[in-house]
Each structure stands twice: as structure tokens, then as C-alpha cells.
Amino acid sequence: MNRLKCVALAISALLLVQCSSNEERFSSLLKEMEGLTSQEKTQRLKQFTQQNIFPFIEDSTVYFLFEDSSRQAVYLAGDMSAWRADSIPLINIEQTNFWYTALRFPRRARLEYKFVCGGNWFLDPLNPLKDSGGMGENSVLAMPAYEFPQEILFKREFRKSDLDTVVFKSRLLQNRRRIYFYKHQKAGDNSPLILFNDGGDYLTFGKARIILDNLIGSGQLKPLLAIFIEPRNRKREYRFNDAYLKMVFQELLPFIQKRYGLKNNRLAMGGVSLGGLISLYALKNYSRNLDFVFSQSGALWLDDERILKELTDLSQPKTFLFLSYGLFENMEASHKHLKKVIEQKQINFEIKTYYEGHNWGNWRAHLKDALLPFAGGKAK
Numbered sequence: 001m002n003r004l005k006c007v008a009l010a011i012s013a014l015l016l017v018q019c020s021s022n023e024e025r026f027s028s029l030l031k032e033m034e035g036l037t038s039q040e041k042t043q044r045l046k047q048f049t050q051q052n053i054f055p056f057i058e059d060s061t062v063y064f065l066f067e068d069s070s071r072q073a074v075y076l077a078g079d080m081s082a083w084r085a086d087s088i089p090l091i092n093i094e095q096t097n098f099w100y101t102a103l104r105f106p107r108r109a110r111l112e113y114k115f116v117c118g119g120n121w122f123l124d125p126l127n128p129l130k131d132s133g134g135m136g137e138n139s140v141l142a143m144p145a146y147e148f149p150q151e152i153l154f155k156r157e158f159r160k161s162d163l164d165t166v167v168f169k170s171r172l173l174q175n176r177r178r179i180y181f182y183k184h185q186k187a188g189d190n191s192p193l194i195l196f197n198d199g200g201d202y203l204t205f206g207k208a209r210i211i212l213d214n215l216i217g218s219g220q221l222k223p224l225l226a227i228f229i230e231p232r233n234r235k236r237e238y239r240f241n242d243a244y245l246k247m248v249f250q251e252l253l254p255f256i257q258k259r260y261g262l263k264n265n266r267l268a269m270g271g272v273s274l275g276g277l278i279s280l281y282a283l284k285n286y287s288r289n290l291d292f293v294f295s296q297s298g299a300l301w302l303d304d305e306r307i308l309k310e311l312t313d314l315s316q317p318k319t320f321l322f323l324s325y326g327l328f329e330n331m332e333a334s335h336k337h338l339k340k341v342i343e344q345k346q347i348n349f350e351i352k353t354y355y356e357g358h359n360w361g362n363w364r365a366h367l368k369d370a371l372l373p374f375a376g377g378k379a380k
Helices: 002-021 027-034 037-053 200-205 207-215 243-259 274-281 304-312 332-344 360-365 368-375
Strands: 057-058 062-069 073-076 098-106 109-118 119-124 130-133 137-140 161-170 175-184 195-198 223-231 267-272 290-296 322-327 349-354
Touching: 027 037, 027 057, 027 062, 027 098, 057 243, 062 109, 073 098, 109 360, 119 223, 161 243, 175 200, 175 207, 175 243, 195 368, 207 223, 207 332, 207 368, 223 243, 243 274, 267 274, 267 368, 274 290, 274 304, 274 368, 290 368, 304 360, 322 332, 322 368, 332 349, 360 368
Parallel strands: 195 223, 195 267, 267 290, 290 322, 322 349
Antiparallel strands: 057 062, 062 098, 073 109, 109 119, 109 137, 130 137, 161 175, 175 223
16 A cells, blocks of 8 residues: 555544543643642553544644653644744643643634754654655644545556656756656647656655646546656756746647647646746746646745736736635735736736645645646536
8 A cells, every 4th residue: 555545544534533532631631730749640641642643633723742752842843833943832830741732713724843952853753654755754733624635646546657867968957857748548649748847856745647647647637748847956947037938838848749749739837836936937937838837836925027028928828827725824925916917907817725735735735726727527
């Protein structure tokens, strides 16, 4: 059984336990321990952790618990704190080595976090749920109403695609990079084509091939083609970089079209964070090429005035835009400004928000939402 399927089953089991565990409450335990000896408190806490799941959820309140004997201050860091190391201090349960804090979250939320103590970062030893991304592994809190995305689980009966690896040499940029070409077996030479920035991460952390296979196999997406583009230096290439986009549209795309005999494809481009930003910026010179652009947690904060200006200056754009972000990412203001601009330009668009953070757990769970407006439904 693969890891994601194990995670799905674990989340289901944990939520069932949390929803049915009404007899014991951690808030009640904290009150009951008043007046107990140090040994008695420690014994009760250890017994509680052995019999219950942590973080411990009471309605919309979540209790985080961490054991440390160093007597140094302990903090909680994660999506809920923009990953600041010292913004959420834990409270020591007197006469014990246990520290806790209580926070409230929406019941559909999913967040990633770690504990920080003495300058070191720790996974939650009481929580079996973990997830990986470009910055390593984190512990995961899934609230009771969070819906696990079933389309990210590998289904053998839907594996009907080929993934070809190509080393592409750019004369414009004088470098080489890996390109992964995805073709569903039911896709034709003129099927919809998607350009993914951060291509390797979309395949590894975003489970994009699995998601495409499952959505096409279940009839939710039309059979399609995709190019997963590896960056050489994403911080430089994705920051308003005209040379990178020139390489993509004037070198790479014609190369792929010739190599695989593609023609008359409806074209989409998208990415996460910086990859979402460069996808929006591509509209400056390539809006006529692009039928669809999606930006998952686009890094508008880098220079929102610049991207807003570029979109304002567009001449009769016909590209459909899909924007999404997590409500724990502090992106509301920049996306509200962007929304005003695209409404004024009468650009067709859709914006979705989720009670999640800036991570691959968010982006892979909602890649389906980003793709359906472009290629939803079975091929005719």
C-alpha cells in the first residue's frame, strides 16, 4: 500500500476517533490535575496521550502537546503563524515536562506545523500524520470536516498515460533542463496542452500524473497532454523573467510540438507560488497564445503593483484565469486588488479559497479545481 493511501486511511481513522471521543476532554484533564503531585500529573498526561489522538480536537478548539525536559521555552510554528519560530508560545503544565497551547480553527481546515525548542525544529511525536514538500517534512493537522482528496491516490485501473523524459537544450538561455511530457493514451495530437512550471515538484509532491490519470479515467477531465518544465533557478527564472518565457514559448513549445506531432492545441500554463506568478506574468506578451492560466498561491507579494500594471495594460485579453490560495497564507489583500483589475478588464476568471496553508498538501488537493475550468468533462 503506497504512502498516500496510508495517509488517507490514517486521516479517516483519526477523524473517526476524534469525532467519537466525547467522554474525555483535555480541558477537563487540565482542571482535574490541579492539586496533584508532579508524578501524578505526569502519569495522567502520559495515560491521556496513550488513549487519545493529538493534536486533540474539542469542537473547534485544538490542543497541541509537546514533552521536553530541557526547560527551555517551546513554540508552535506552522501555517497558522506564517512559520514564525516564536509567535505561538506553549504553556508549561506546572511540575511536568509537558507544554501545551490551545487554538481554534475552522472545521474544514488542514494545516502543517512543527514545534520549536532551543532553536531546533521538531515534528510532533504524538501525531502520526506527516507530509513532505520542498522544505522537508511537517506534521499535519486535519480538522474533522476536512475532505481528503481521493484523486491523489494511485489507481492502477486508471494508469493509462505515458511520461517521457527529455533533456532540452536552450540556445537562448544557454542551459539544459529536464522536461517531462505527459500523454494520456486517449489524447490526440490536438488535445488540450498544459504547461506546468515547477514540473518535477508537481510530479513528486503534487502527484500531478496520478491526478491527471484519475480525473481523465473517471471522466472528469478530457484526455489531455502536459509538459512539466523543470526550473534551473526558480527564484530567478520565475521573477518577472522575460527571457525564461521567451525560451518556453519560442523554443521549448515549438520543440515539443515538432517532436510529438502536436497541432492546434488549446494551451494552458500554471504553477504554484513563484510558478503561479510567472504564469500570470506570461500574459504580458503571450496572452494570444494562452487560453487558460492558473495560479495556485501565486507569489503576488513579491511585487503586486508590477503584476497588476501588466494585467491592466493587456489589450483585449481572452485568457481565462483561475486563482486560488489558502486562507492561512495572508494573501487576501493582494488577490482582492488583482480581482478588481481583472474585473475592470472584463477577463473571465474564477477565484477559490481554502482553509489551508502555503504547501503541496493544499496545491495537490485542489489541482482538480484548477484544471476543470480548462478541460473539464469527457471528450466528445
